[in-house]
Amino acid sequence: MSSRLIIALDFPTKEQALQFIEPLSPQSCKLKVGFELFVAAGPDFVKQLVDKGFDVFLDLKFHDIPNTVASACKSAASLGVWMMNVHASGGQKMMLAAKQALEETQSNAKLIAVTVLTSMDSEQLAGTNVASSPEEQVKHLAKLTKASMLDGIVCSAREAKMLREILGPEFLLVTPGIRPAGSAQGDQHRVMTPAEANASGVNYIVVGRPITQSADPLAVIDQINLDMQ
Structure with a gap:
């Protein structure tokens, strides 16, 4: 059975990331490359991970005009990544353009959307002139994402059960902000343990520092992996 764990490679250099993944097996985890590492290491590094057999989640959260996002998704697909994401707040036209771009490339890459970042709470949302609670905003953007024919969303595990009931069994729920029992919460506000996330109907969990700094x-x-079974 393929692992449902995605490790966030939050390293400042390619060398540190490669040293970390050396003992890892593609069967035991998937890998996430975000802004910091992608800017430092570039697209060739992503290809290197793919060539090693890892499923790679390219976490660049594309958010721009539809044509630009569509072109970015095509470029990401050419790297052989397993999954990529956009910001749902970019709107339906943007998400539809991204989905169509992947279909044109005949890519099997999964396309998901970010709803509300797990570092955001009600006060911070209000600061961006969003009056809704994080839960209500997540629900709204999740429905918009499904209507845009994307594969799933990034969300907090605390909204997963509610979203699963609304969006059905096939829609992917990918959750950061996961912290193994006893680990530090860090800068994530809405967190869960892997076992709790699994019980909430999450498909994939993203874990960074509790693994990379262990x-x-x-x-x-x-x-x-045991907790997710």
Whole structure:
């Protein structure tokens, strides 16, 4: 069974990331490349991970005019990534353009949308002139994403059960802000343990520092995989 764990490679350099993944197996985890590492290491690094057999989630959260986002998705697909994302707040026209772009490339890459960042709470949303609670805004953007024919969303595990009931069993729920029991919460506000996320109907979880900064990453990976079964 393929692992439902996505490790966030939040490293400042390619060398550090490659050193970290050296003992890892593509069967035990998937890998996420975000802004910091992508800017530092470039697209060739993403290809390198794909060539090693890893499913790669390119987490660049595209958010621009529809044509620009569509072109970016085509470029991401050419790297062989397993999954990529856009911001749902870019609107339906943008998301539809992104989906169509992937279909034109005949890519099997999954396309998901970010709803509300897990670092955002009600006060921060209000600061952006969004009067809704995080839960209501997530629900609204999730419905818009499904209507745009995307594969799923990035959301907090705390909204997963509610979203699963609304969006059905096939829609993917990918959740950051996951912290193994006993680990530090860090800058994430809406968090859950892997076991709690699994019980909430989450498809894939994203875990970074509790693994990458652990003295024994392989042990943490094994425990999380057990918790997700």
